[in-house]
Amino acid sequence: KVKQGSMLRQVRGLGAxxxxxxxxxxxxxxGRVEKILVRPGAVVTKDTVLIILSNLELEQTVQDVDLQLKGAQAEYANLRVKLESQKLDQRAxxxxxxxxxxxxxxxxxxxxELYKKGLLSELQYKLAKTKAEELSTRCGIEKERIAISFESTEAQLATQQAKIDxxxxxxxxxxxxxxxLNVRAGSDGVLQQLxxxxxxxxxxGTNLARVANPSHLKAELKIAETQAKDILLGQNASIDTRNGIITGRVSRIDPAVLQGTVTVDVLLTGELPKGARPDLSVDGTIExxxxxxxxxxGRPVHGQTNSTIGIFKLDSTGKEAFRVTVKLGRSSVNTIEVLExxxxxxxxxxxxxxAWDVYNRIRLN
Structure with a gap:
């Protein structure tokens, strides 16, 4: 029956x-898979070990590097003792x-004083003075040697420390x-795939497993490309899980068309009904x-948006129907606009x- 008033335009699509x-x-x-500790469907935490791998070559490498590190640390300790000993000798x-x-x-x-009083010869005086000057010079040289030794010690220890680092x-x-090699979940959730x-x-780089948070779900709908052109971000939507309806809004529209459909993501704003889980098939409607x-x-079987079709209209008695040409406009899931x-x-x-395309008038039983 043809009506006049408000019509809510909607598109529908299946998804999950x-x-x-x-x-x-x-x-x-x-590595090589040694054990599988958790199977898909199990609840896991970020520290849950899922799989145990083995790699003998890696284990040997760790031992070799550990020995090299301990050797370098021992060499550093020996070098420090040796340099400290040298510094003590130089100070002595x-x-x-x-x-x-x-x-x-x-x-x-x-x-x-004795020379000035004439009690000592000039030669003896000069010899004593020269010896004092020589020792003064040697004293200065030894101080410089200690300073250089300190810098050398710091440099040698720094080089060895760099090797240790x-x-x-x-x-x-x-x-x-x-x-x-003990592969962990890395996040709280449910193990979906091994x-x-x-x-x-x-x-x-081999993908070992997939973990998802089942409390944060979205609906991923496949909408026919002919109906997706009017979908906009933020439009209201409802998702039917067969166990309840969840409200939501359009959060993403895939720019690509795949096998005649466009993928539309719906962010769920309502409370999830019981049984809602990843990969659950749903029926979505977007306003x-x-x-x-x-x-x-009501939308005829072959009624398409902005098309002209022939349709049978009942006469006043309701016992017969005759074909009329109808121009259609914008469509919804179950209804369509009538222009003429x-x-x-x-x-x-x-x-x-x-089956009655060749007839313009039919009688109804």
Whole structure:
């Protein structure tokens, strides 16, 4: 029956509930699958070990680097003791020279007094003075040698420490790779997929598992490309899970067309009903616009947007129907706008009447 008033334009598509937070877990090193501890469907935490891998070569590498690191640390300790010993020897030499210089200086000063009084020859005076000057020079040289030795010690220790730091970083890297042989979930959620079996050899980057958070779901709908052109971000939607209706809004529209459909993501704003889980099949309806004060009718089998079709309209008796040409406009899921050919309260046949295409008038039983 043709009506006049408001018509809510909608498009419908099938789809599934998809987790918003999905974590794919790759292999960070090559290895062999030794054990699978958790199977898909299990609830996991970020620290849950899912798979245990083995890599004998990596284990040997970690041991080798560990030995190199310990050797470098021992070498650093030995070098520090050796350099400290050398510094003590140099200080002892410097102290001895300083003592000799002090003694020679006092002797030279005493000889100078004796020389001035004529009690000492000039030669003896000059010899004492020269010895004091020589020891003064040696004392200065020993002080410089100690300063240079200190700088040399710092440089040698810094070089050895740099070697230790490099080996520590390498050891930590190898140890992290070794720890990663115990493959963990990395986030809280549900294990959705395991892509390996026991005994399988995996390479770096191989996808091992998938973990998703089942409490944060979105609907991923497939909308026919002919109906997707009017879909906009933010439009209201409703998702039927067969166990309840969830409200939502359009959050993403895929720019590509795949097999005649466009993927539309719906962010769920309502409470999830019981049984809602990832990959659950759903039926989604998106509200495009609300048309007011228009003629509309139930959507005929072959009624397409902005098309002209022949349709059977019932006469006043309701016992016969005759074909009329109807121009259609904008469509919704179950209704379509009538532009020409019908009036308010007209009754028409919406079912498939292609078997009577050759007739313009039919009698109804």
């Amino acid at each position: 509930l998809v987790p918003e937070d999905i974590r794919f877990i790759p292999a960070t090193t090559q 030499v410097a102290a001895s020279v300083q003592a000799d210089y002090s003694q020679a200086k006092l002797q030279a000063e005493a000889n100078e 490099q080996l520590q970083a390498l050891y930590q890297l190898r140890q992290n790779l070794l720890n990663s 892509s390996v079996e026991v005994g399988q050899q995996v390479t770096l 495009l616009e609300n048309l007011t004060n228009i003629l509309y009718v 050919g019908l009036s308010v309260d007209d009754q028409v046949i919406l079912s498939d009447m292609s």
